[in-house]
Every structure is written in structure tokens, then in C-alpha cells.
Amino acid sequence: MHVLKLEINNYRHMKDLSRRSITGVVYVVLMLAGAAFHPLLFAVVFGTFLYLTQLEFYQLLEKAGSAPRKTAGLALGLLFFIICFGMVNNLLPAKSYLIFIPALTFIFLFEAFSEKSGILQNSAVTFTGFVYVAVPFSLLNFMVHPGYPNYPVFNAKILIGVFFIVWVYDSMAYMAGSMFGKHKIHKKISPNKSWEGLIAGTVFALLTGILNSVIFQHPSVLNWLAISVIVVLFGTLGDLFESIIKRRLNVKDSGTILPGHGGLLDRFDSLLFVIPVVYVWLDFTGNL
Template sequence: MKEIEKRSLTGVVYIFLMLAGAAIHPLIFVVVFGAFLYLTQFEFYKLVETAGNSPRKTTGLTLGLLLFLISFGMVNNIIPTRFYLIFILALMVIFLFEAFSKRRGILQNSAVTLTGFVYVAIPFSLLNFMVYPGYPYSPEFNAKILIGVFFIVWMYDSMAYLFGSKFGKHKIHKTISPNKSWEGLIGGAVFALAMGVVNALIFGQLSMLNWILVALLSVISGTLGDLFESIIKRRLKVKDSGTILPGHGGLLDRFDSLLFVIPVVYVWLNLSGNLL
């Protein structure tokens, strides 16, 4: 199979899983995105191991998945909100494991374990609150806002790549990400904002102005998320975070934008009163 065909097929499967997980049923949502969380956080830990770090993978992955499942239980009114308090104690486990181990780099290993939890598990867990926008008053599964955010990010990424490939002359940062240009960013941003307008027409849920603001925030935070992962990979001298997606690299390479977009959009939707 040619590289372009492999890349296209992988992209279709990836988008199908994302949309199926978000749109069909809450149980499919928790299985699909729980699996994505686990695999993405695992990739992050394998990535930092190449630099000589020794994260507590089992502890970090368990806590990450536990946070996601507790969040899912909360929005479905199965688990009390106060269950979040257990993470104050649970995160201490990361430091205690290192303190009583004989490995070197206690603080460094604890830090990279905690980073994987914050960087990957928290954004994925916030997805639960985006697909239950009426929480805590209405446990109704509604993924329209989340799907709209996906569309904005995918539109931005695709058009930024096309505009950057054709017109890109002025690099955003030659050292960190030599393939990203201001022309690509501007072209992608225009189409992302247009996607925000389309979302307002097909999904509703938010006002036209709010969808445009969500698109703008997605462009800014998504670009920063992409650059953040690029910095990590460049400093570790690796091309891709993994090989699970043929032609695309790893899941962390696909979710790098969303890991920044989701927290920013979620905070905005809360502050603006669009989530109860």
C-alpha cells in the first residue's frame, strides 16, 4: 500500500472512531476515549523514557484512567462530586513510590509521571463534562459541542497544512517546527472561523458569537499545543511519538492540539455560562 493511501485510510479510521465515540452512546464514548487516554499517556511515558527518565508508568496510567472513569461516573450521577478529593491523596502516591525506591532522580521521575497525568489525563477527563453540558442538573448525553470542536480543530489542521505547503514562506519558529508557517496559520484560522459559523448553523447549542470565539480559542491553543509537543520531540530527538497510526505517527501526535484546546474551551464555556 502506498504511503498516501495508508495515511488516508488511517485518517478515516481515526476520525470514525472519534465521531463514533462522541456521538453514538455514552458507553461507546467511555470505551473509545478511555482507550485513547491510556494509549496516549503511555506514549508520553515511553517518549520521556528515551531521555533517561523513569516515570512510574503503571501508577500514572492507573490514576489517569481512574480520573476519567470517576469523571464519567460523576456526570452520570453515579459517583458523588466529592470523589475528586481522593486525587489529593492519590497524587501523593507518586511521590511516595519514588521516595521509598532505590532509583535515582526521585524528583525528576515524580515530575514526569505527574506531567503525563496533567498533560493527558486531565484534558481527556474534561471531555466527560463537555458531552454532559447540563451537569449537574441534567445527566443527558449531548456531544454536539464536542463534535463541533473536533470539526474546528480538524479544519484548522488540514487547511493550515495545505496553505503552509503551497504558500508558506515565513516560518513561525524555524528551530522548533520548521514546517509551520504564518501563512499556514492564517489560512487555517480563516477556515476554522468559518467552521465555527457552520457549527452554529448545524449544531446550535452555542450562539454564533460563541462558536466563533471557540474557533478562535481553538486556533490559538491548538497551535500552542502542537508547538509544545514539537519542542518535546525536538529536544528528545525523535520524529514521532509512536507508530500506532500508520502514516501519522502516534496518538500523541494526533491529540497534541486537542490536549490544549479542550481545557481552554472548557474553561471558556464555563466562564461564559454555556455549561451549567
């Protein structure tokens, strides 16, 4: 009987591992295809990711008893992404983002004319979903058009390099933490995160940054090392931020859309914090 149970557990483990691997491959392929091939494919892939991730965030908040204006928040998120896409592809004037300012007031107008209670709270959580999810995704438009506005040519090398660093950091931190992790970063918030995993992930993130400078030739190796440090610091903060949200809501995963991986928010938690900071660094250093 014991042998039978062991075999069943091994079968389930292998099945889960296989499902997780297949999902991971599909996820990576979609990310790379969306970033590498064509602006329209980029818009479809990352616009869809934006919508589903922001929706997932609002659904998490609903479980906590909040009442975000999902329709208004999602519409504003997609609108901002589309405006940024139109600007970098010369489909819209450079100051088209100003359209978004009056559009933003609709969140508060919806609440003002609503019979629901908690106007300020509902508006705040709706706006939080926009800032947390839609803004980072929309900034990707500028990262794949590094010459905008002077030379708005689609070039996703920097973005793909950032993806590489994030994926290597997350993978190596997870593997090292699983095998050697004894000292937890924060037992209550994220008990699976260890200092050993963080150190290993940092080393491999820096090595990936150096490799990126060789593969892509631009920006400089110092800039890639700086981006690697940003990924380590803000990727970890992004992961901890989502862990805090899930722990307070008493949920394991943000969703079930990715078999074996949970939700999209679970996969993008690091990038949502990393992308804005990397964008600011690249802009300030003249690499965009």
C-alpha cells in the same frame, strides 16, 4: 533506470498516501462514534485513547533518560477519567473527585520507597504526563454532559463541533502551508509551520465556527467564534509544545500506532491544549 526509480518512488508515495488516508478515516470514525452514540462507547474509546497517549508520552520521556512511574501515572490517569465519568452519569457522588487527592500521593510514595535515584524528577515527569494528557481527556466527560449537575444528559454536539474546528484548522493550515508557505513561524522548533498556513487555517476555523452555530444551534455564533480563536491559539501552542519535545529527543513521530500519521500524541497534541481552555470558556459563559 531513472524512469524505474521514478516509478518506484511514485508507487511508494501512493502507497503511503493510501495508508495515511485509511488511517485518517478510521481515526475520525472512532472519534465521532465515541463522541456521538452512547456514554459507554464514549468511555471505552476516549479512555483507551487516554491510556495509549499517556503511555506514549512516558515512553518519549524514557528515551530522554527520565524514569516516570508509568504504572502509577497511568493508573491515576484512568482513575481520574473513571471518576469524572461516574460523576456525570450519576454513578458517583458529586464530590467523588476528592478520592483522587489521596490517590495522587501514591506517586510520591512509590518514589520515596524506591531505590532509584531522582525522586523529585521522576515524580515530576509522572505528574506532568497526568496533567498534560489525563486531565484534558477527563474534562471531555463534562463537555458531553453540558447540563451537569442539574441535567446530566449525554449530548456531544459541542465536542463534535470542537473536533470539526480542530480538524479543519489543522488540514487547511497544512495544505496552505505546503502550497504557499514561505514565512516560517519558528524554523528551529517547527520548520513546516508557516504564517501563510496559520492565516489560512484561521480563516477556515472561523468559517467552521459559524457553520457549527448553524448546524448545532447552541451555543451562540459569538461563542463558536470564540472557540475557533481558542483552537487557533492553543492548538498552535499545543502543536509547537509537542514539536519542542520531539526535537529535543531527536525523534520524528511520538509513536507508530497510526500508520502514516505517527503516534496518538501527534494527533492529539492540539486538542490536549485546546480542550481545557474551551471547557473553561464554556463554563464561564454558562454554556455547560
